[in-house]
Amino acid sequence: MAAAGASEILRVDDMSVVYPSSRGPISAVSNLSMSMNAGEFVSILGPSGCGKSTLLNVLAGLQKASSGQASLFGKPVDGQPHRNIGIVFQQARLLPWLTVLENIFIPIDAMRLKRADYLDRAHALLKLVGLPKFAKHYPDELSGGMQQRVGLARSMIHDPKLILMDEPFAALDAMTRERMSVELQEILGKSKQSVLFITHSIPEAVFLSDRVLMMSSSPGRFIEEVHVPLKRPRALDAMASGEFAELCGRLRKLYKH
Amino acid sequence: MSDSTNTVALTAHNQTTPSFYSFERISSVLYPTITLAALLIIWQTSVAYFNVPQYIFPSLTDVLRELWVGFVDGGTLYPHLAYTLKSALTGYLLGCGAAIVVGALLAESRAFEKFVYPLIIGLQSTPKIAIAPLLMVWLGYGLSSKIAMVAMMCFFPLFVNTVQGIRQTDPALLNMMRAFSAPTWLTFFRVKMFAATSNIFAGLQITIVFAFIGAIVSEFLGSSEGLGYLIQSAMANFNTPVMFAAIVTLIALSLIGTAFVQWVHRKVAFWDRTMRNKGR
Ligand SMILES: Nc1ncnc2c1ncn2[C@@H]1O[C@H](COP(=O)(O)OP(=O)(O)O)[C@@H](O)[C@H]1O
Ligand SMILES: [Mg+2]
Numbered sequence: 001m002a003a004a005g006a007s008e009i010l011r012v013d014d015m016s017v018v019y020p021s022s023r024g025p026i027s028a029v030s031n032l033s034m035s036m037n038a039g040e041f042v043s044i045l046g047p048s049g050c051g052k053s054t055l056l057n058v059l060a061g062l063q064k065a066s067s068g069q070a071s072l073f074g075k076p077v078d079g080q081p082h083r084n085i086g087i088v089f090q091q092a093r094l095l096p097w098l099t100v101l102e103n104i105f106i107p108i109d110a111m112r113l114k115r116a117d118y119l120d121r122a123h124a125l126l127k128l129v130g131l132p133k134f135a136k137h138y139p140d141e142l143s144g145g146m147q148q149r150v151g152l153a154r155s156m157i158h159d160p161k162l163i164l165m166d167e168p169f170a171a172l173d174a175m176t177r178e179r180m181s182v183e184l185q186e187i188l189g190k191s192k193q194s195v196l197f198i199t200h201s202i203p204e205a206v207f208l209s210d211r212v213l214m215m216s217s218s219p220g221r222f223i224e225e226v227h228v229p230l231k232r233p234r235a236l237d238a239m240a241s242g243e244f245a246e247l248c249g250r251l252r253k254l255y256k257h
Numbered sequence: 258m259s260d261s262t263n264t265v266a267l268t269a270h271n272q273t274t275p276s277f278y279s280f281e282r283i284s285s286v287l288y289p290t291i292t293l294a295a296l297l298i299i300w301q302t303s304v305a306y307f308n309v310p311q312y313i314f315p316s317l318t319d320v321l322r323e324l325w326v327g328f329v330d331g332g333t334l335y336p337h338l339a340y341t342l343k344s345a346l347t348g349y350l351l352g353c354g355a356a357i358v359v360g361a362l363l364a365e366s367r368a369f370e371k372f373v374y375p376l377i378i379g380l381q382s383t384p385k386i387a388i389a390p391l392l393m394v395w396l397g398y399g400l401s402s403k404i405a406m407v408a409m410m411c412f413f414p415l416f417v418n419t420v421q422g423i424r425q426t427d428p429a430l431l432n433m434m435r436a437f438s439a440p441t442w443l444t445f446f447r448v449k450m451f452a453a454t455s456n457i458f459a460g461l462q463i464t465i466v467f468a469f470i471g472a473i474v475s476e477f478l479g480s481s482e483g484l485g486y487l488i489q490s491a492m493a494n495f496n497t498p499v500m501f502a503a504i505v506t507l508i509a510l511s512l513i514g515t516a517f518v519q520w521v522h523r524k525v526a527f528w529d530r531t532m533r534n535k536g537r
Contacts, residue, residue, distance in 0.1 A: 060436050061435075061436070062432060062435060062436055081435060081436050081437070081438045083438055087433075087436045087437070089429070089433065091429065093429055093430055093432075093433040095430065095447065095448060095451070096528040096529075097451045097527075097528040098447075106433075106434070106437055106439070106447075107437040107438075109439070109443060109447070110434065110437040110438050110439035110440070110443060111437070111438055112440075138528055140528065140530060
């Protein structure tokens, strides 16, 4: 949970996104408002197509809102990616012609920082994500889960204050997915980054988050906010607790199919 | 990292290429060789059987004798081979180099896409050979007109391939680069050029064959050297064995050129699984 008086790092005010299409404008998300404090892990939960990626892309500066505003660290994001964020996608999106280490350096190269200054950090991150021996491997020599961990290390190399994650584990098998959730929690326990996490899995959202924001189906709007008071660090057996089941149950009732 | 991880990476790459003496590798050479041998035997025996005059269709042994004289015992074919190679390869390098550079520069430009690209696609269909006589008028009958012809034959296909290759870059990767605030030049050299590699090599493979066509055609039009000139002058006195020898040499050149480009492609595009599996 955010400490009392913690600073606000993210704010969305009455934001809507409309896509033009041949059959007229499509409203992807409408009138979203939310905020996030430093150190928080917030999940956005909703059925596919409800506009989760759209919201995240606006925050990442990859597209513009049609109305309303999104701000990061007190400054409006207006289609310009902020340097103090990291991003993890559903597919790892590694460059197959670069080694794992070179892939991790992409944000460093992109921001014209010196690789040498971040070499130790890169190796520390590889260790943190459980791939200390894979720096010189190429992405196609790694499994999907390992690739996704490289993507995670890449998103953290420049020590961003906030990491945006768009269903990072959705493409993984169920076993790997659970293990990755536990690992992500351990990694964040050490690195203290704030995370905005997008998922359509209720248990995943509850397990990882301090707060879960539930979105309605298209056009997406926030319909419920659930605080998760479970103590950290959480082990997988936390999922078997009555409190966990009760929280999941509350969210499941809201899930419109 | 330690050396041990390095070797792991290397062996992992090698495992996907079939070993040199694998059955697949041998049979892929053996089966077509059987067909070729059969065709050659049919050629030799039927020319003898039907008593075909040599000036119409030479026998296999006539052609082999001509090749022997041309390359081993006398070496009369070498100067012609060298001349054709010089114009074909120089033109190939110039034309392909220009195609990649200009293609890369223009692939990113919106104005170019709207105003110029459709014209180039349209011009693609005009036979470039028709322009060869003009090049002779402008540049004379020496090597430069041949090089220009070859370069032009190579430029357009590779140019189009380069532009398309760059445009085909996975938008998800471009989005990723943008999310990390990558400047345009970095995205271009780190992502787009690599993404275009397969298309560029496909173009390089087609154009190596075009290069020899271009060289031969311009030698037909006016030259005192080269394999094209040799075919042309042998035609005047119905010396078909020489014509065949020159044609066989040209086929060999095209095959070697194509194989070489494929080999370089495999070495360059080490990350491309589909390339690595084409081990033969
Ligand atoms: N570029 C686009 N153009 C038109 N419609 C889009 C575009 N991207 C997304 N949409 C539509 O907007 C809605 C929300 O999409 P998205 O944000 O990807 O949802 P989610 O990530 O929750 O699955 C969907 O109905 C989708 O079809
Ligand atoms: Mg999505």
